[in-house]
Amino acid sequence: MFFRNAINAEKNKDTFLSLIFVLTSLALIVFCANLVDAASEKPGYKYQEIKAIVKELKRRTKSEDLEKLVEKSTEFITSHPKYKRVDEVYYLLGDALVQLDRVEEGVKVFEELIKDYPSARYVERCLLELGLAYDKLGKHDAADAAYEKLVNHPKYGSRSQAKFAKQLLEQDKTTRKGELPKPSRARMNPRDWLGHPAPDFEVTDLEGEALSLERYRGEVVLLDFWATWCGPCIAEMPNVKKTYETYKDQKFQIIGISLDRSMEPLKAYIEKEGLGWVHYWDTTNKVSSVYRVQAIPSTFLIDGEGVIRKANLRGAALKKAVAELVKENLAKSTHTDSQ
Structure with missing residues (x-):
């Protein structure tokens, strides 16, 4: 009899401990749920x-x-x-x-x-x-x-x-119809765009991701029209790469718009040279026609507000202009964060 009572007492103890565990778990779940609800209201x-x-x-x-x-x-x-x-x-x-x-x-x-x-x-x-x-x-x-x-x-x-x-x-x-003014596009020189909003576009990049200028609003963007068959483009590429590596972590992005005749040489060159920025193959001239690109290389340097500030920059002039615009953009961002 004594042995049986001891067993029953042990069973009751286990049941009590299990009950305590269940109640504690429920309390923790409710507490965590309340924390999530409180955070979601912030x-x-x-x-x-x-x-x-x-x-x-x-x-x-x-x-x-x-x-x-x-x-x-x-x-x-x-x-x-x-x-x-x-x-x-x-x-x-x-x-x-x-x-x-x-x-x-x-x-x-x-x-x-x-x-x-x-x-x-x-x-x-x-x-x-x-x-x-x-x-x-x-x-x-x-x-x-x-x-x-x-x-x-x-x-x-x-x-x-x-x-x-x-x-x-x-x-x-x-x-006026409620739209921002745009420059006349007939026989345009790239520099005619200066001070005007950069036309947005919606395409799919080489990685299959959605690509638009609006996506990079708040960052300085270099829109670079080029091709692997273009000698001057390839000659300028080391400078473009160096500029990208210098400022890529300072709200600066390059969007390469390729006018190559086929995809294979474009992908091969990008992989070989390690061009780490965003690329689009403009096989139907969807983007180049909007910007009235007549020759390559053609570049447009766009500020954080989406305004074209410089065009057709090369060499040291490109690096200098990017440095100045990145500095200006970061200063605006810092000022905004402090408000």
Whole structure:
């Protein structure tokens, strides 16, 4: 009898310990779930959710993703009006609304940011986008007011967005449709692009990945039109490689646009020379025709805001221009992060 009681006592002890283990595990699960829920409510987490949607939109624009961006951005602004990057969220919201043809709603968002956050970084872009939105609505006098405010802005009046605004003010307002001015492409010299927005494109690179200029917004980009059969291109390649290796970790990217007649020599040369940047084989002249490339090598150096700053650089001139623009871009990024 005593032996049986001892066994029963041991069994009860094991059952009790098992129960304690189960309860402790459940408590840990609940605690961890609460931690995840708490983290998901933090503004930084919500901001990253918004940026993830924007990243996906850069790959392929879908109306459902734009709607999702509108929903998430609206919730964010309501919940976190004092977050350090709330001005960027305002800009993203207004831009998404305009893309969805909800232009009047976009106008209200831009105006709210400009009124409530007059010294914020994205006021510059919002003033320009506000003018474009008004032009899209046919309200050209209101558009002029936004452009003039940007041109005369004490902080942003000398930057690229203000230059676009000035160009728009010089146009016949009745012909404006809510688009940025573009240079005439007939018989263009590459340097005619200077100071103008670099035309975006959406293609697939040699690795099968989506490729666009917009994807690299915020970075300095060298758009390099070349081919393996082009003697001057090959002669310049060591300098291009050296420039890439020097600045690739400082928000600098090269996009090579090959005009080769076939894929095989292009891939072989890239592998042999170890050209580590992004490449596209422009077999149908999809990109080169947009930039009206008549001869190669042709290069376009594009700043972090998507504006063409230099063209057809070679040798030391290329290295110098990249160094200056990278330095300028990093200074802007540092200033933004400190705000």
